Amino acid sequence: MEKGPIKPVHRRQISTATIDRILSMISDGYWSPGECLPPQRDLAKSLGVGMSTLREALQSLQTMGVLEMRHGSGTFVSSQPFVEPYxxxxxxxxxxxxxxxxxxxxxxxxxxxxxxxxxxxxxxxxxxxxxxxxxxxxxxxxxxxxxxxxxxxxxxxxxxxxxxxxxxxxxxxxxxxxxxxxxxxxxxxxxxxxxxxxxxxxxxxxxxxxxxxxxxxxxxxxxxxxxxxxxxxxxxxxxxxx
Amino acid sequence: MEKGPIKPVHRRQISTATIDRILSMISDGYWSPGECLPPQRDLAKSLGVGMSTLREALQSLQTMGVLEMRHGSGTFVSSQPFVEPYxxxxxxxxxxxxxxxxxxxxxxxxxxxxxxxxxxxxxxxxxxxxxxxxxxxxxxxxxxxxxxxxxxxxxxxxxxxxxxxxxxxxxxxxxxxxxxxxxxxxxxxxxxxxxxxxxxxxxxxxxxxxxxxxxxxxxxxxxxxxxxxxxxxxxxxxxxxx
DNA sequence: ACTATAAAAGTGTTCTGAACACCTGATGAC
DNA sequence: GTCATCAGGTGTTCAGAACACTTTTATAGT
CATH class of the missing domain: 1.20.120.530 (GntR ligand-binding domain-like)
Structure with a gap:
């Protein structure tokens, strides 16, 4: 899939909006299962949010089982989603x-x-x-x-x-x-x-x-x-x- | 319940350890449903972690439905846990x-x-x-x-x-x-x-x-x-x- | 040429400090 | 007494730096 520019988010609760944005981007197929997301520094820049905010969102998504963050390697879309969040x-x-x-x-x-x-x-x-x-x-x-x-x-x-x-x-x-x-x-x-x-x-x-x-x-x-x-x-x- | 000093966390993945710590503190009854947690600045100090790290943990816990963060008011233990995380x-x-x-x-x-x-x-x-x-x-x-x-x-x-x-x-x-x-x-x-x-x-x-x-x-x-x-x-x- | 080690680059992780936004209760004017 | 205003407390967001882990590349020895 070709990658156009990433649209920045804007809403009262930026953290929540960031979660929704990433979720919908995955849902729309912008990133596929198993694929690696851009570096957090770059992604934060692209989304127009601070890095802490982005990380709060990423962490939540990891808790949901949608993402997997690997220290030193990258942030990946879970290839086997729907893990045990409960x-x-x-x-x-x-x-x-x-x-x-x-x-x-x-x-x-x-x-x-x-x-x-x-x-x-x-x-x-x-x-x-x-x-x-x-x-x-x-x-x-x-x-x-x-x-x-x-x-x-x-x-x-x-x-x-x-x-x-x-x-x-x-x-x-x-x-x-x-x-x-x-x-x-x-x-x-x-x-x-x-x-x-x-x-x-x-x-x-x-x-x-x-x-x-x-x-x-x-x-x-x-x-x-x-x-x-x-x-x-x-x-x-x-x-x-x- | 009387409140002793909060023990700091230590582990390779501080973010995850913080989640577990807070989860077990709630589980142990240190904080009751509906109760307000200490201010994030103080709590971070008590746990011995940075504020960004604490917030990543709190955000995840909110995603789980365990906590509820109210802007300007405080962070509360959910009185009706087990919301719809799915x-x-x-x-x-x-x-x-x-x-x-x-x-x-x-x-x-x-x-x-x-x-x-x-x-x-x-x-x-x-x-x-x-x-x-x-x-x-x-x-x-x-x-x-x-x-x-x-x-x-x-x-x-x-x-x-x-x-x-x-x-x-x-x-x-x-x-x-x-x-x-x-x-x-x-x-x-x-x-x-x-x-x-x-x-x-x-x-x-x-x-x-x-x-x-x-x-x-x-x-x-x-x-x-x-x-x-x-x-x-x-x-x-x-x-x-x- | 091959392998093993070391260096460097890339990426996630954590911390600090500051500025901003929202809510609440206290203060003061009417 | 009622309402507006203000000050303090608290969550939210950002920027930058330093650290840790992983992967790749470069180097040295054989």
């Missing part, structure tokens, strides 16, 4: 009272059961085999009481199902929720009962049973939540796979 | 190729059908009456061909269901998705067929049928998506309410 401050939101744990568990239950539903139609044979392979290793870790390994496999189990659906948006949110809940209180080790629920989900996916997978996953998340909130009401409709 | 740059992510529309529709389908499922157990009689009231007005607007009004009622319909569940996290994401999809291509006007689907959802909620509500909502979103992507595969399992 992650960092979900726990802050919790502390501030904007969110509570049960809400996050509920959200995770909804998203994961939905993912399981859609995983049924997208899963390849290889992925299903991989799923059962994870299950196999989970069982071994449970018997060996290797909690660290259990935890990693648990994450792998959920991540694989999210991968099946191939929906970056939900996968990102789900991953963030998993990490947030994991961080807020170290997740309890996987039990044999939990493993059984994992197995039911895997079976339903293998048998191409959308509703079964969805329900099994809902039960799984709710039973997981119930370990932290014993008083929490569990929906627990019918666990019998159709 | 909204601003979802369209940028789309432009950069990180997200595509079908993915967003799929995400919305999953979240909304999950919300509908849970709405069944949380909905009050008043809310259900309100839902049918919206339905009534929708029908009138369709007959009058008042597209603007239809659009608003459509939004109200979905928003009310999200409200029933009382899950801010999902409600926020859902609302963001609605707006993003609405903005990316102005939503098509509500048809009588669409209204019928709305009605099925409302009936299922009234009858306290979780699965019916969930499935009806899935069908609704998918049929909505199908108007934009005729080639898109519609799951459309059984529409018959159990």
């Amino acid at each position: 992650e960092k401050f979900i726990d802050v939101s919790v502390s501030l009272g904007g969110l509570d744990l049960e809400m996050l568990f509920e959200a995770r239950g909804i998203i994961e059961s939905g993912l399981a539903f859609h995983a049924v139609e997208h899963a390849t044979e290889d992925q299903i085999n991989e799923l059962f392979d994870i299950l196999q290793r989970e069982w071994e870790c449970i018997e060996a009481k290797d909690h660290e390994c259990c935890h990693d496999l648990d994450l792998a189990f959920h991540r694989l199902i999210a991968t099946m659906v191939n929906n970056k948006f939900l996968a990102q949110i789900d991953s963030t929720l998993f990490k947030a809940l994991d961080q807020l209180f170290r997740v309890l080790p996987l039990t044999k009962e939990g493993w059984k629920l994992h197995y039911v989900v895997a079976e339903a996916i293998r048998d191409r049973d959308s509703f079964g997978a969805s329900e099994a996953m809902r039960t799984l998340i709710e039973s997981s939540a119930a370990r932290y909130f014993p008083y929490m009401k569990v929906t627990s409709h019918k666990m019998e796979v159709q | 909204e601003k740059f979802i369209d940028v992510s789309v432009s950069l190729g990180g997200l595509d529309l079908e993915m967003l529709f799929e995400a919305r389908g999953i979240i909304e059908s999950g919300l509908a499922f849970h709405a069944v157990e949380h909905a009050t009689e008043d809310q259900i009456n309100e839902l049918f009231d919206i339905l009534q007005r929708e029908w009138e607007c369709i007959e009058a061909k008042d597209h603007e009004c239809c659009h608003d009622l459509d939004l109200a319909f979905h928003r009310l269901i999200a409200t029933m569940v009382n899950n801010k996290f999902l409600a926020q994401i859902d609302s963001t998705l609605f707006k993003a999809l609405d903005q990316l291509f102005r939503v098509l006007p509500l048809t009588k067929e669409g209204w019928k689907l709305h009605y099925v959802v409302a009936e299922a909620i009234r009858d306290r049928d979780s699965f019916g509500a969930s499935e009806a909502m899935r069908t609704l979103i998918e049929s909505s998506a199908a108007r934009y992507f005729p080639y898109m595969k519609v799951t459309s399992h059984k529409m018959e309410v159990q």
Whole structure:
């Protein structure tokens, strides 16, 4: 794309205006993903703003996951945008009272059961085999009481199902929720009962049973939540796979 | 809370370290929601960083929705954290190729059908009456061909269901998705067929049928998506309410 | 000619100090 | 008592310099 002169910004809040300008320039294709922006000194000159102001904007855009600033190299448009902007401050939101744990568990239950539903139609044979392979290793870790390994496999189990659906948006949110809940209180080790629920989900996916997978996953998340909130009401409709 | 001396930060990336420090101070309750932070000049001094650096951190935190900077007044901890950080740059992510529309529709389908499922157990009689009231007005607007009004009622319909569940996290994401999809291509006007689907959802909620509500909502979103992507595969399992 | 080291250029990072803009509360005029 | 004005506090923007990291180029040794 040919590069004409960069139009300067003017508005009451120059910092915000600069963010919007850069955002729209990227949106319009002036800069492509992975491309390097001009040096900050030059860019500030071109935009007609001070360097501090420009940097405030760049920093915010980096927080959004749109830009990536590399010391000594340059400022790049993120080639893989939509990173985890949440992650960092979900726990802050919790502390501030904007969110509570049960809400996050509920959200995770909804998203994961939905993912399981859609995983049924997208899963390849290889992925299903991989799923059962994870299950196999989970069982071994449970018997060996290797909690660290259990935890990693648990994450792998959920991540694989999210991968099946191939929906970056939900996968990102789900991953963030998993990490947030994991961080807020170290997740309890996987039990044999939990493993059984994992197995039911895997079976339903293998048998191409959308509703079964969805329900099994809902039960799984709710039973997981119930370990932290014993008083929490569990929906627990019918666990019998159709 | 009593306030001891503020410990200075030290790390290679001072800007990032400052963000983390402030975030953890809020998380630890050093500053409460709605409270005013010290003047930037003083705070920079206390943290042992330059003012530009501090401002870069504050700006990022504002982007996250954690802080609110008011010109001439002060910098405040957001009393209602967890605002819409997504909204601003979802369209940028789309432009950069990180997200595509079908993915967003799929995400919305999953979240909304999950919300509908849970709405069944949380909905009050008043809310259900309100839902049918919206339905009534929708029908009138369709007959009058008042597209603007239809659009608003459509939004109200979905928003009310999200409200029933009382899950801010999902409600926020859902609302963001609605707006993003609405903005990316102005939503098509509500048809009588669409209204019928709305009605099925409302009936299922009234009858306290979780699965019916969930499935009806899935069908609704998918049929909505199908108007934009005729080639898109519609799951459309059984529409018959159990 | 090749490689390893050193220098230089390019770029992001941080700090200081100043001037400006906005909001708020105090002061004074009516 | 009410309103306008002013002064102080606070956020906003800018300019310039010094520093740190990375990449490229130049140099020296083999």
